[in-house]
Amino acid sequence: MCKTLLTTAVACSWISGFVSFAAFGQDAQSTAPGQATSAKNQADVQELVRQLQMLKVSYAQEVRRLRVLDAEVQTLQSRLAGKIPVAPLPAEAASSNESPYAAGTGNNPSIENTQAASTTQSAQVSSSTQSRSVQDVLEQQQNAYFSRKFTLEDDLTYNHYDRAELTLNGFLALNAIFLGNIAIDRVTSDSLTNDLIGRYAITPRLSVNLDVPFVGRATDYQQGGAGGSAATLDEHNSTGKGLGDVNFSVNYKILTETAHRPDTVLTLGVTAPTGQAPYGIKWVNVASSQYEEFAIPTKQPTGNGVWQATVASSFVKTMDPAIVFGNVGFIHSFTRSFNDIDTDPEVVTPGSVKLSNVYYFGAGIAFAFNDRASLSMSFSDRINGKDSLRATGGPWTKIIGSQANAATLNLGFTYALSPHTTIVTILGMGMTPDAPDFTLTFKIPYMF
Template identity: 55%
Template structure:
């Protein structure tokens, strides 16, 4: 009995020592372990919940924007305005809370807001497309524009011969032509379908030209000057734009353009002349047209391609084309004021191209820079009963560097301004274009 009691006492003392030394789990420690595991699991579940909420908010925004785009396209095809749809609250019981969070983050919370956001983004792109004849909105657009162009040409004329390959014997005349033109353009474009647009352009032109000729009266120091003006309807152009390909992926929006120009302006053939100076032998040394022409006098047809590619925030655009001039007969094609010779005129065909980039600073304003060039072949004339003759110096290469700005004045009106700087002798020294397209 004494031994059994001693063994029990020894075991009790051993267990007490383990507990005192922290080597035996106590009741409190056994209760804390499940609580810690529960807290870690709760934190994990909360993190997963927040991630799902964020993903859900993004998906709701995408659904609303996609729904707004579909409704806008359906309304455009049907010809009715897009109406806002109720928010998809049936997606989840907490969709109202998620939608509120999306709206606070700057996303559209309704279909109407999503459509408005998409319209703001598209506005700058549409303005650039409108200038490149690549806008098909099924509406009637009226455009009023004014263009001012300045030309200044100086040419040294030598009438004589060289002696000993170094000394010039004869008359030296300096010819200078300064021209200012102001053109008002009334244009209309009508979207027949989502792929076809018809257009008409009617210009009214005012011109003033100053002619200066050195060597008047045989004296190199004397300068004769004469000014002539002219105004009236110019050559009217009718055109059509057909969308070949819509913008998709890497492929730009591609539009086929065709136009025909009628000779409705005053032609530069058979005009009256004013004789300013004659030689002693009655030879005309200086004569100017009595009135400035307002047209080319021949029918012309054009065919080209326009391309536009939007790469946020830049918009790339370019064009290429060809203009053919048809032959036409006139009662007088002689430049001599005192003779009349009927014949035919064939202006040189022209090839043109251009490319540029526009930057949309916001939903209303964009700036652009571009280069355009137009190269024309020599003109030919043929008097009655004679062969064709090429006119020396009638070929041209007009290259222009353009700086433009577009600004949305209202949902229907846009301000367009373009400054052109000539980089070749045949181009205007500079030109300034201001126009306002208005969609009805």
């Protein structure tokens, strides 16, 4: 009986041990795959975190590049359209204060965002520094304001002429001795023109201009040899003032400046003969002796007296910090009839006048010193042939000495007084006898 009980107990212990070992084996087998899966998941998470950090760094760099490119685009747009951004865009200002990144990355995204915003602001400040002075130069050279809806400009121009000629009235004796009168004729002329100009921008590429001038002229005539003495001078003067010839023009921007071509504006204009015409003005003898001849006009003209049409084009190319510009134009004068074209006070001669076509061109360079000031230097030339007169029913006759070639060297200074007002000063120096000795111009455009 005892042996049976002992055998039964041993068998039960073996069975229970075998069951426990089997259960332990099953637990061990089930635990090993779980641990492997957990380790794999941790490795995947670490890899994703690393990739995310790399993407964050790359994103920060791309944001910085985008802001720099955006600043460059705004700089070009401000030069072309005349807009002056003075502060960062709202989105840019917000992004400089808010960071979309979490802390703990290799590079500090908030610092990168701040640097990017600072780069953008610096580029915009640079654009603002150049855009106002550049805009003033562009608008002055193209005679068109496309960025402002309406501009009222007041121009004051002073011209001075001084011409002296030696006149010999006699003959040479023995091919060496001059017998006769030696006279010196000198003409000094001063003119002051006040132009009131209105410019209206219909579209960003189309504008119209209206120029209403008021002219005042004073001419002094001197003649040597009065009374038969070359040392004696006879002097008289003549004046004239009034409305000049009104001009209306249309400006159209046919090409916008790119890296390879300039800003190009086409101008079509017409000039009405609203001023005092020079034809039919009588010349009277004012000599101190009845045996001499010294004639001067009774008054000075303020206009050309004929209708004129203008076709011109201007070109401007910005090359920081310089601005290169040029223009070329053609003026055609239409034939016009007058009731009197004779200068003799006792003669009335109806007839027609035909002025020669005028060709002009110019080129120059300007430098923008800062956001307000710029300096320019340019050369301009104006060429025309001989004018013609014709009495009614007669042939055309060329007017001797009416052809001209007026070349001028110009120095200009532009300064912005306020966001709406600019003052422009131009000094012109005549380089040929047909050009004024010097010209001084003051322009004050007020931009609405």
